[in-house]
Each structure stands twice: as structure tokens, then as C-alpha cells.
Amino acid sequence: MSGLDAALIGTLYRAACLAELDALKPGNVHAYAPGHRMVLADFVTSADVSAPALARAGAGVGMRIRDGVAATMAAVGQNTNLGILLLCAPLAVAAERGLTVATALETLNATDADAVFAAIRLANPGGLGQAEHHDVAHAAPAALHDAMAEAANRDRIARAYVTDFSDVPAIGLAALAEARAGGLDPTWSTTAIHLAFLQAVPDSHVARKHGAAAAERIRREAEALRAGIDLAARPVDALLAFDASLKARAINPGTSADFTVATLFWDALAAAGARLA
Structure with missing residues (x-):
């Protein structure tokens, strides 16, 4: 199956991010109210600056996540979208290459693992703590799947990587x-x-x-x-x-907000012709 154009993927990603911000989502930053020392403009800027990396033609999952986080941190100085990028990058790769999400996840390699660990260290998400195995402060494992599997019982986004994103559908x-x-x-x-x-x-x-x-x-x-x-x-x-x-x-x-963006992005990609499942 042929894939979607990278420019279209970027447009759909940005639209999903902005659509999520327009909705009243209790506890998060949204058009009705700011929160947690962040304002709506931070997230709009984050969507704008991360879209080119997320949709970069030919790039792997890890590179899209790392470069999207780097662009975001440079623009807004705080972690606003690590979870979004972790969920949306595999969808973007699958859509571009004409693959299912499950098949796209099977292509992840050591380069992806290195880049994802670098992205997590750069974003420094709140409450991360330490892990006995595959701690992000240390070298990445050869297989990103191993690190995600180790964290799956405590992190729903990590779990997505070992369940073929089953929560989204x-x-x-x-x-x-x-x-x-x-x-x-x-x-x-x-x-x-x-x-x-x-x-x-x-x-x-x-x-x-x-x-x-x-x-x-x-x-x-x-x-x-x-x-x-x-x-x-x-x-x-x-x-x-x-x-x-x-x-x-x-x-x-x-x-929950990150998965909301991923759901909107999956739906938009599917409407454009991607067969992600």
C-alpha cells in the first residue's frame, strides 16, 4: 500500500494538536482555561515547531520524537509534548510508509532507542523517577521494545508500544x-x-x-x-x-490528553487513506 505525503501528515498532526486544545478537557490546558504554569500559546507554538520533525520524510520514529522535542524545548523552554510525540511518531511513520502501526513498531531499532532516550532526557518529564532496568539516565537498550515493556505497567504510553497502540482504537x-x-x-x-x-x-x-x-x-x-x-x-x-x-x-x-491527540491524528490519517490497523 502506498503511503501518505509527508506534508499532509504534518498538516494533520498540527490540526490534531490544535483541535485538542480547542476542547474543554478537565485538568489540562485548553481554550477555556490555562493551568500548571502553562498557557495555550505554549501548546500552539509546540505544535507549530514540532510538526516539521514529526512529519520529516524518511525519518525514523526516534528521530522524529527527539527532533520534535528539541524544537519544542528551544521554542517554549518546557516539556509540552513529549507524550504526544511518542504516540504520534509511530502513526506518522506508519502512514508515510503504508504500514500498519504494528508493522511500524516492528521496524524500531537501536537508533530509535537512542533517540527516544535522548528525547526523554531533554524533556525531563515530571515524576519520571528511576527505573531498575533501562533507566533513561543510562544508555538505551538495543531494542526500544524492551525498555517500553519494562515501563508498561506504570506508563500507558510505554504500554502502547507493546500493545500495538490498542488503547487508541x-x-x-x-x-x-x-x-x-x-x-x-x-x-x-x-x-x-x-x-x-x-x-x-x-x-x-x-x-x-x-x-x-x-x-x-x-x-x-x-x-x-x-x-x-x-x-x-x-x-x-x-x-x-x-x-x-x-x-x-x-x-x-x-x-489522557496525549492519547486524545493521538486519537484525533489516527482518525485524520485514516480518513486520508492510511490503514493503520
Whole structure:
């Protein structure tokens, strides 16, 4: 199968990043409210400057992630999109090469591992801590899969690399299809995706910074919130109240937001003709 044009992939990536910012996503930075010492402009700039690296024709997964992070850090001086790039780079490579995501992940090599470890060190994500095996402070393993497998039980993005990104179709695309079937517009469909991830599994970023019990508590809060609202009614007040509560507790469900971008990007690539699954 022939792949998509690199320029189109870059355009779709940037659009997915911006669409995620337009939606009301409790706990994250979005068009309705800033948070966590970051503002919307930081994320818009991050999407702009990382898109060329993410979509660079012929580049491997690791290079796209590393160079996207480097461009972001140079432009905004903080980690705004490591998780997004980790999830979107394999999708971009798969779409460009006409591969499924599973096949694209099978092509990862030692060069990719070195570049991904370099990107993580550069971004220095909050709550990373230390690992007994394949710690990013040390040399990367020959196979990136090994490092991701070791971290899979504590990091949902690492888990994606060893499950062929199963969370994206199972949680994200399923929520998107349901939202569209219910007549939600694109912005509220994006909110539906975010809430689906937030209530389905404990957010990895929350767990790293606040512990597993806190992440599970937030998952249950999101589940209760979702059961009590109708997104078709555009419940801005209820969502902003939850948003304010999370931010008052310094809780940022960033992994759920990263998967929301990946879902939008996957959907856009598929609509353009990529067969990722």
C-alpha cells in the first residue's frame, strides 16, 4: 500500500494538536482555561515547531520524537509534548510508509532507542523517577521494545508500544464514533475522547506525580462526572468545575490528553487513506 505525503501528515498532526486544545478537557490546558504554569500559546507554538520533525520524510520514529522535542524545548523552554510525540511518531511513520502501526513498531531499532532516550532526557518529564532496568539516565537498550515493556505497567504510553497502540482504537476511536453518532460537533467529540480515557484507566502522568491511589481516585471522579452529564447539552459549567478542582490539587491528567491527540491524528490519517490497523 502506498503511503501518505509527508506534508499532509504534518498538516494533520498540527490540526490534531490544535483541535485538542480547542476542547474543554478537565485538568489540562485548553481554550477555556490555562493551568500548571502553562498557557495555550505554549501548546500552539509546540505544535507549530514540532510538526516539521514529526512529519520529516524518511525519518525514523526516534528521530522524529527527539527532533520534535528539541524544537519544542528551544521554542517554549518546557516539556509540552513529549507524550504526544511518542504516540504520534509511530502513526506518522506508519502512514508515510503504508504500514500498519504494528508493522511500524516492528521496524524500531537501536537508533530509535537512542533517540527516544535522548528525547526523554531533554524533556525531563515530571515524576519520571528511576527505573531498575533501562533507566533513561543510562544508555538505551538495543531494542526500544524492551525498555517500553519494562515501563508498561506504570506508563500507558510505554504500554502502547507493546500493545500495538490498542488503547487508541479501543478507547479513543470508540468514544469518537459514539460521539459522532450522538451528533456531537468536533470540539465536543474531542471532549468525549478525553473523558473516555480519563474514566477508563488511571492516568499515568497523575500516577507518576501523585501515586497510583490518587490516579485511581481521579479516574473514579471522572467516571462519576461523565455519568451525570450530557455532552450534547454542552455542560461547560460542570466540566469547568471539575477542571478547577483538578488544577487546585495540581493534578494534570496529561496522558489522557496525549492519547486524545493521538486519537484525533489516527482518525485524520485514516480518513486520508492510511490503514493503520
